[in-house]
Amino acid sequence: MKNHDRIQNQLSAYLDNELSPEQRTIVETHLSECHECTDMLADFQRNRQWIGALTHEAPPIAGTVLPQLADRGPVRRKLLPSFGELWDWVCRPAISGVGALAMVSLVLALVYFNLMMPSSEDTYTSDPLDFYLAVHAEDTTYNPLHSYTVADSLGTDTNIPDTTVEDNTAFLLEVHLGD
Structure with a gap:
């Protein structure tokens, strides 16, 4: 078999x-x-x-095609391209190149800003009050006006009084937690 x-x-x-x-x-x-x-x-x-019986002869082209070619006249070549040809050859590739550059720039910018953004754990974006409390805690901890001294024109130090920041963290926690 x-x-x-x-x-x-x-x-x-x-x-x-x-x-x-x-x-x-x-x-x-x-x-x-x-x-x-x-x-x-x-x-x-x-x-x-x-299949061999299906073959047929091609029509003669001398009587049909050659007179049509003679009616068209001589072929003239242009020395300068038309505006449409110039647009296709020069402007369209330039515009597509600019578009491609813009797309690459946009992708790189998105990647850059995505990498530079802090993680969601750092921003407390899940709850606005948590975000406010975190910013307030940073502000009270790193207050640049807490002990600030300025030298006067004579060279002696003049102490600017300490700015007191009212500590309302307990109140904010109480409002947030509902106690």
Whole structure:
């Protein structure tokens, strides 16, 4: 059965005389014994004859195409391109290059600002009051006006009184936590 399938695959090559003499002898021996393969080869030959009968001659171009070409006249070549051709060759690539540069710049800016933004754990964006308390705590801790001295024009130090920041953290926590 394996030999039968292999021979069936070689029938088209046998019909086209593409097999070696040894393979051709094997196929002919098999064809003398197998009626199925003989019928398949006959079908291939019949199909080849039908396809050969379908060929037709190409129409003559001397009577149809050549007079149409003569009616068009000589082909003139332009020395300068038209505005549309100039637009296609020069301006369109330049504009697309500018657009590509703008897109790359936008992507880089988004990546940069995404990397520079603090994480959500640092900003307390989940609750506005938490954010306010965090900013207030930073402001009271790092107050630059807490102990500020200014040198006067004579070179002596004049102390500016300490600015007192009212500590209302307990009140804000009480409002936030609802106690």
